[in-house]
Amino acid sequence: MQFAIEDRGTYTEVVATGRLNMVSAPTLRATVDEAVGAGSRHIVVNLAATEFMDSSGLGALIGCLKVARQAGGDLRIACVQKQVQMVLELTNMNRVLAPYGTVEEAFARD
Amino acid sequence: MQFAIEDRGTYTEVVATGRLNMVSAPTLRATVDEAVGAGSRHIVVNLAATEFMDSSGLGALIGCLKVARQAGGDLRIACVQKQVQMVLELTNMNRVLAPYGTVEEAFARD
Amino acid sequence: MTDRELQRRFEADAKPESVNDLHDELDRFWSALDDVPFEDQMAFTTAVIEAASNVVEHGVPLDRDGVRLGVELNATSSRLQARILEINAAAHPDPLTPATGDPADLESGRGLFLINALVTTVTVERQGNTNIWVLSKESVPRQ
Amino acid sequence: MTDRELQRRFEADAKPESVNDLHDELDRFWSALDDVPFEDQMAFTTAVIEAASNVVEHGVPLDRDGVRLGVELNATSSRLQARILEINAAAHPDPLTPATGDPADLESGRGLFLINALVTTVTVERQGNTNIWVLSKESVPRQ
């Protein structure tokens, strides 16, 4: 899995490509920690190219949400594929991490 | 919680004093990692002065057991107080980590 | 058996060190209540520390103020009760029904398993910005 | 519907990278079996990866050789089955009865919860130095 960080002005986009599992979860954590450390407060994780997420990946996303909120910001997710949607729904985590249809929408109403 | 390491010749004794909880669990891990890294293979954790252990503490002990076994050794526990005994029994972990009455007994029959 | 009631309140940032401060508070609670059977003290303390540790480890803050950990302890002549407050935290996805404690089912997280095994009833509710666990244990003072 | 059966075996050290290799193996399994409904592939893959990740994360080795992860995949025209082997590992404290999947019960560990929610039956057994999880999911090939 690869992560790319893009500064979009009012928010930071993290593009996650591949499988979000026990191997890549720590890298997601480190990527978001770095973005928050560098001053990003509004983070959108773009999951359009994330073909798979398991409970380790979900745990990492929730950890990243905590880090963003503790810094006074927030983290949102966008463009989820079917398998990711399935895991969010089964665990009821779509209430804590509600997926947005596009990256732009995530912070559009703030 | 404090940890002391004592070289007893055929084994290494780790004396744990205080509460084995989410605060002290990482230090137990680091202490045993260090002992195994320094060549100790047979480790006895002396819990005589451990007044309390919760699931984080238990998780750390099991993590230490893994490290010792992966290095070709083993880790055993001795002298548990009533609360620690209660947690081991309720979780059924006394089968994986069977407490010995004294530190000397732990590796006596190997 | 004499009628008596004791209450204590604890609040701190939800960080690991606060779990030690809470443990000290529990020790003082038992000193003030020297008639609670030792087995009950041990079980109840373990359950409260497990629940508080979960707040520290898993609570998701609503904002930069972070999560606060509150604990209200109460003992009467028939039971021990603790309300564990996860303050300024995201709502849990659902009203959580804690797993029922089957001792052979090690697989379902040892913390929640222990809580269920150690106290008589566990309930979870949401009030405002706070998730609340109420742990109750029947316990009769020693004569 | 035609009768068909496919089997695959995977074995590797129980380390995180092996979970990616297993995932590649599962992708090849689905390519070889192009009539399995996509929803079933998705659910079954997720359950197998969760179970294999648990072996990597929680398996306690018996000795310095470490734990090995084995996976046997089998598809017939009525069901998908995976046997996940935790080889050279300490026995689980009890024959484990995995938590039954109550979707509202988020509290009991998301990994095991997901496994139970995604497949039809889960059994756990011990053979020699190995713990074995058998996951089965009813699945009928697309016409």
Ligand SMILES: Nc1ncnc2c1ncn2[C@@H]1O[C@H](COP(=O)(O)OP(=O)(O)O)[C@@H](O)[C@H]1O
């Ligand atoms: N206070 C809490 N807030 C959010 N989630 C929680 C809380 N307590 C427990 N959980 C969830 O329940 C799971 C099981 O908890 P537990 O049995 O204590 O095991 P552990 O904390 O070691 O994972 C946790 O991994 C977490 O997902």
Ligand SMILES: Nc1ncnc2c1ncn2[C@@H]1O[C@H](COP(=O)(O)OP(=O)(O)O)[C@@H](O)[C@H]1O
């Ligand atoms: N293969 C295994 N070997 C030993 N213990 C396991 C295994 N799988 C699961 N467990 C136990 O069951 C608990 C819950 O597992 P799970 O629901 O996957 O959550 P997590 O792995 O995130 O803690 C684990 O914390 C662990 O104690």
